[in-house]
Amino acid sequence: MKKLYLYPLWLRVWHWTNATLYILLILTGISMHYSGSDNPFIPFKTARLIHNTAGILLVFMYLDFLINNLFTWNGKYYLPQFKGLPNRLYLQTRYYLFGIFKGEPHPFNPDEKSKFNPLQQVTYIFVMFVFMPVLIISGLFLLFPEYAPDKFLGIGGLLPMAILHTVVAYFLTLFTIAHIYLGTTGHTPASNFKSMIGGYHIITHEDHSKKEKD
């Protein structure tokens, strides 16, 4: 059994802080969207305070992510590898839909060169470099509405910012749930979670056999 140090300390701290903030933001965000005196999930006042605080912290976490990936070797994992991407995406999807039930080995295993499987590569690019900036910018406009543009695509005021924020947040919520579930598809259901805590990815016998075949 070989151990591979894939997740440095800064990344693990970033990941779990981000996860905590995400959960707080999702719960308080839903509560504010469906707010009402009849059924206060979280009182509006409390929800607003938590959402604003967690939101501001998330902005700093995003900066932390950008800076660390710019100045450490971890950044290279986010660079897309376009060569043969459709086929790799097909293999990964096929594995999740069929192979996983037949006990087939993972089509792509993390190593020093490439940490993410093809689906992760594509999803993370969208999540971190498209959705997150939109979420943060629209969120900041909602936090400081006095700076929001008077008109945006012909619609006035905060409405477009609120729409963008809600829609992007909704998709990121779906992403978070999928991310947590797919986290259980490691060697054992808990192994990926353990890796993200300890920092080491455990290379199993199965991985080796596949490498030898290659």
Place this chain on the structure above:
Amino acid sequence: MRIKHKLLFLFMFLLFSEIPVIIAADHEVSNGFCLRCHGMKTLSYRDSTTNAIVSLFVDSTKFNHSNHADLNCTDCHTEEGFLQYPHSPSVKEENLYCTQCHEASEFKKFNFRQREKEFKKSVHHLKFGDKFSCFSCHDPHEFKTTFSEAIPKKMVAEDNIICLSCHDAPLQLSKLTNEPYHDLITAHQWLPKAQLHWKSVRCIECHTPATGDVYSHEILPAEKALKNCETCHTKNSILFSKLYRFRSKESRQKTGFFKTIVYNSPYVVGMTRDPFIDRLSILIFLLMLAGILAHGIGRWLATRRKLR
């Protein structure tokens, strides 16, 4: 010579005597006639009891744009004393009420008797009694109903200026009370983005009872004002029955997300949402959870089969 003297004496007497000049004998006095003096910005006198300077100026431009523009000055100011100059001291006793005119059926929709009852319960009346009247807030020479314009932002600005002309002006307020002045920012510290709220809703949204009539004049004391965010920030926001009731008919009839965009309605967290999109998003969410559950059960069954 003697007659000449007598005439001169009579002339001097008339010139310097205080015999009032009759302004109007049989004909109606035009507004222009009154405004020859009352149109002067500086026309004022010092009240002998309060020592305060009382302005007698009427802004003719504002008057001509007001709801009362069609009226003659003498329609309301009926005191005989107004018909001569200098006006007789009796005019000071003039006591006008809105309800004197506004009882008529054409004003029924505004129910002025009800407004009066509400006003009697308001903090202004309870605290200041007769020192506070309709005219303390509504200048009849300038009053113009704003809800006819149906543009919330404009309505808010024009409505709030009435409150702010005293509550944001310590000097003005000190004429009425010796109580210490509380500045509005401190008083509204609990309210997030207070100044933005003031631009978007009227003071009376929170400072009249939530269940009150849409035109309620029962101004609540600060400690009784609405403080629960969810009163407005919810699907059944009271703003629909208060401020947004006055939106243009088209935008009121069209509710929902896309129509909100089309009619450029304001965004209120918790209020602006579309039932269809809400249901669709919950459906997609549940389908995803079902998918995950099915996938998880499938994996669990597959592992069990493998172990056997």
